[in-house]
Amino acid sequence: MYTDSIPAGFPSPATDYEEDELDLNEFLIKHPAASYFLRVSGDSMRDAGILASDIIVVDRSLRPISGDIIVGALNGEFTVKTLLRKNGQLILHPENSEYQDILIGSEEDFTVFGVVTGVVRKTGRMAERERLKHGRFS
Amino acid sequence: MVGLVDCNSFYASCERVFRPDLRNRPIAVLSNNDGCIVAMSSEAKSLGIRRGTPYFQVKADLAAVNAAVFSSNYTLYQSLSNRVMRILSENCEGVEEYSIDEAFITASLTGKQLKAFAAELRSIICRDTGIPVSIGFGRTKTLAKTANKWAKKAADGDGVCILKEEMEEAVLRKIRAVDIWGIGPRKGRFLLQHGIVSAWDLRQAPSSWVKKHLTVVTLRTVWELQGFPSIDAEVPDEPKKGILSSRGFSRTVSDIESLREAAASYTAQAVDKLMRQQSTAGSITVFIQTRRHAEEKLYRNSITFAVDPPSSYLPDLTKLAVQGIESLYRKGYAYAKVGVFLNDIDIWHGKQRSLFEDDNKTQQRKHRAAETAMDIRERYGKGGLYCLQTGMGREWQMKQDLLSPKYTTSWEDIPLVL
Secondary structure, eight states: OOTTOOOSSOOOTTGGGOOOOOOHHHHHOSOGGGEEEEEEOSSTTGGGTOOTTOEEEEETTSOOOTTOEEEEEETTEEEEEEEEEETTEEEEEOSSTTSOOEEOOTTSOEEEEEEEEEEEOOOHHHHHHHHHHTGGGO | OEEEEEETTHHHHHHHHTOGGGTTSOEEEEOGGGOBEEEEOHHHHTTTOOTTOBHHHHHHHHHHTTOEEEEOOHHHHHHHHHHHHHHHHHHOSEEEEEETTEEEEEOOOOHHHHHHHHHHHHHHHHHHHSOOEEEEEESSHHHHHHHHHHHHHOSSOOSEEEOOGGGHHHHHHHSBGGGSTTTHHHHHHHHHHTTOOBHHHHHHSOHHHHHHHSOHHHHHHHHHHTTOOOOOOOOTTSOOSOEEEEEEEEEEEOOHHHHHHHHHHHHHHHHHHHHHTTEEEEEEEEEEEEOTTOSSOOOEEEEEEEEEEEEOOHHHHHHHHHHHHHHHOOTTOOEEEEEEEEESOEEOOOOOOOSSHHHHHHHHHHHHHHHHHHHHHHHHOGGGSOOGGGOSOOTTOOOOTTOOOOTTTOGGGOOEEO
């Protein structure tokens, strides 16, 4: 309301060069109406840098292609995996050698919820606080 | 042409977006206080349960088909509605939000191009939000509504209907007059008594007869069916006639403190709405009642105070509401409901209303205080600032035992993924 009222002194020479501060929402989200946050449980995507209790950004407007990290709904549960298509076979590939590939057969109830476009994680003490709050995810 | 985009079984569809396990399960959503069924998925509708049925009457039927039952999660519904509306405004020439799950849109396309546009819009909304919609286009809003209904009915089920002028007669002959937007059961019965059965009959009804026996609103409906746009965009600035804030309690209360708190809290909600439309109230009515069909003693009563000069100042209105409760309260009853009704609403002009200069200054100051309070409530949420009368225990707050998480608006509630 008072941005234009300068009671004394000289106006800032930078006024005309002012730009908006950086916004993480803008950086992470290309399609706001189609993007959702989900929280990761488990470490099946560890080697792709997605850890337990991370928040992932999921964009539903993108068409998934082989090699994308996606969130799928498999038999009524959300799962985050790398989607692969090999010789017509759909595969949900975990990025952790302790887990096995899931082959999507015709008997499976499977749809893609969206494509994962980003990961958000706090570090150090902030992460500790997050872990305490969400202990059930690690 | 005008299009109507309508979300299918909106509340039930919202409950399904983050629950893939509910894909084919029947879903029912309950009203405030978990009293009645307000929305159902198509699977639940096919059981023959009607909207408005008390939950306890159909609880067993729903359980028998393994239905998922939810309290109304308006936070979630509004969030997903905003997303749908945003997609519409990004893709359409004009958008008029009509309700939480419906919007009128305009398109200058015709023929195959319009059909293709509608089909693509529909798939974009479903893909981006997870909410299925139906789209109907017609020459007027009423015809667009009709087309939308037709799109839902059609067996091929592509969810899109373009009601071209040359198709109107065939479609309107197959739709009952009572099912036309703005008619409703009472007018429908009257029309039926006078031999007007189908929407086509209504379209052919003489204007003079309609105007004489029904209202000018119905006459507009007839014109709209004839293809003449007669329903304008709603004027958003028009203040509401009266603002009601009232709800039943989850369990009855007998002590005056709880009633005071409830009345103060409902006053705050009503004043919130009042402020949002920048208006003042000239009167406030408070009412209390016991349960309607109970074995206990019945009592209901109300009291109205003039607010002079008209005001939107929460502390003053709260004082009146609490005063109302104190004069209405009788010992020994189990109260089930309290309500606050603000009436004689006028737009706040900030102009002089009192001959006494001091009064005017007080009024201005109170209005500023009210606006500041609004800002605080907007920034810090509704719990950010309240009058002390509102209390903090909220023992009487509404019953929502089956509430789903706020998946899109609360960090604590975002969906889990393995």
